[in-house]
Amino acid sequence: MKNKEIFEESKKYMPGGVNSPVRAYTALNIDPPIIKKGYGSHLFDEEGKEYIDFIEAWGPMILGHSNEKILKEIEETLKSGVGFGAPTELELKLAKYICTTVDNVDMLRMVNSGTEATMSAVKLARGYTHRDKIIKFAGCYHGHFDGFLVEAGSGVLTENIPGSPGVPKGSVENTLIAEYNNIESVKTLFEKHKDEIAAVIIEPVAGNMGVIPGKKEFLLDIRKICTENRTILIFDEVMSGFRVAYKGAQSLYNIKPDLVTFAKIMGGGLPCGAYGGKREIMEQLSPMGPVYQAGTMSGNPIVMAAGYASLKELNNNPDYYSYMDKMGEKLQAGIYEIARQKGISLVVNRCVNMMTVFFTECSEVTSYEEAKKSNTKMFSRFAEHMIKNGVYVPPSQFEAMFIGVKHTEEDIEKFLEVMKEM
Structure with missing residues (x-):
């Protein structure tokens, strides 16, 4: 079955077709990919499409899928x-x-x-x-x-x-x-x-x-x-x-x-x-x-x-954390450079390997009130574009992206290449 067929059928038996609300993509104009398998930093949906995974099951897959x-x-x-x-x-x-x-x-x-x-x-x-x-x-x-x-x-x-x-x-x-x-x-x-x-x-x-x-x-x-x-x-x-x-x-x-x-x-x-x-x-x-x-x-x-x-x-591998921090720093810097080139207002909050891109005019985001000032329509445009082009990011402005041990420099570069095209 196709992704859309599975999702529509799921709605008959599960509220919204999902078992956790954020998976329903209610803020986006696309249907969620139906994931079939994952290896390392990559996911594959029921139609065979490949994604670089920056959600990591909302955090747990820090060591990669199918470790x-x-x-x-x-x-x-x-x-x-x-x-x-x-x-x-x-x-x-x-x-x-x-x-x-x-x-x-x-x-x-x-x-x-x-x-x-x-x-x-x-x-x-x-x-x-x-x-x-x-x-x-x-x-x-x-x-x-x-x-x-x-x-x-x-x-x-x-x-x-x-x-x-x-x-x-x-x-x-x-x-x-x-x-x-x-x-x-x-x-x-x-x-x-x-x-x-x-x-x-x-x-x-x-x-x-x-x-x-x-x-x-x-x-x-x-x-x-x-x-x-x-x-x-x-x-x-x-x-x-x-x-x-x-x-x-x-x-x-x-x-x-x-x-x-x-x-x-x-x-x-x-x-x-x-x-x-x-x-x-x-x-x-x-x-x-x-x-x-x-x-x-x-x-x-x-x-x-x-x-x-x-x-x-x-x-046993404390260097994993310094590696993920390095990958996070590379991604954060790349996003800021793209925003500068395109004239997009945003703030990238990061703690080692957890990150959110806030599309906002605020100079910083340190509280819920500041987070709520974000341009959610702009975020939806960003998320739709990234997911359509094989970069699996959160479908909500108010969720975290995650970087794991298996993410490579090529994965980070692919993210930035796709973002440049939005």
């Missing part, structure tokens, strides 16, 4: 079974590896997704502090848990309005909204709700309003405020963990969160998530403590094997 070491571990583990719902040595192996190679993680609990990781970390923080309120930041996405789906409005201190139908107002009444990279908005919330705030949850490198790195001074100030108020600081590293550096964004900023959440990279391409942190906090989880969280598929042996293979490869 031989990961596939070998999956195949070997499959010979012993698919899942048991019981303890295995493989889950110990991965948990121990993360705890001994990543800072600020004394203990770890495996889950199945980033959403599970973040919602569980918040529950744990509430149970540990005996407080109810949390602070999140406008534009930061922490999964589809009701308590996170708050309409941010102006991006500063707003009323708690559910950001999605199906979310009761009561589910978000304890969610407070601050502005990313604006410490005064955080201070105001702490002044207003003193001794009520259980946790501050933040992406140190935001990826779902486009890539927006946190300013170091801003993150340091949050760490200080949380310590002073006995509030748990949660770094959501679902996207940045093992991606911008093996030890995550926390290592780039040299800031110690109390809890940290992971997913994406740590599953080697399979559904996975985890949250971990200080032992005294993690020991509040059942069966050691009173905070209950469970999952039948958590610690699945196939996922644990893939995750271990992936993280071991990344940790």
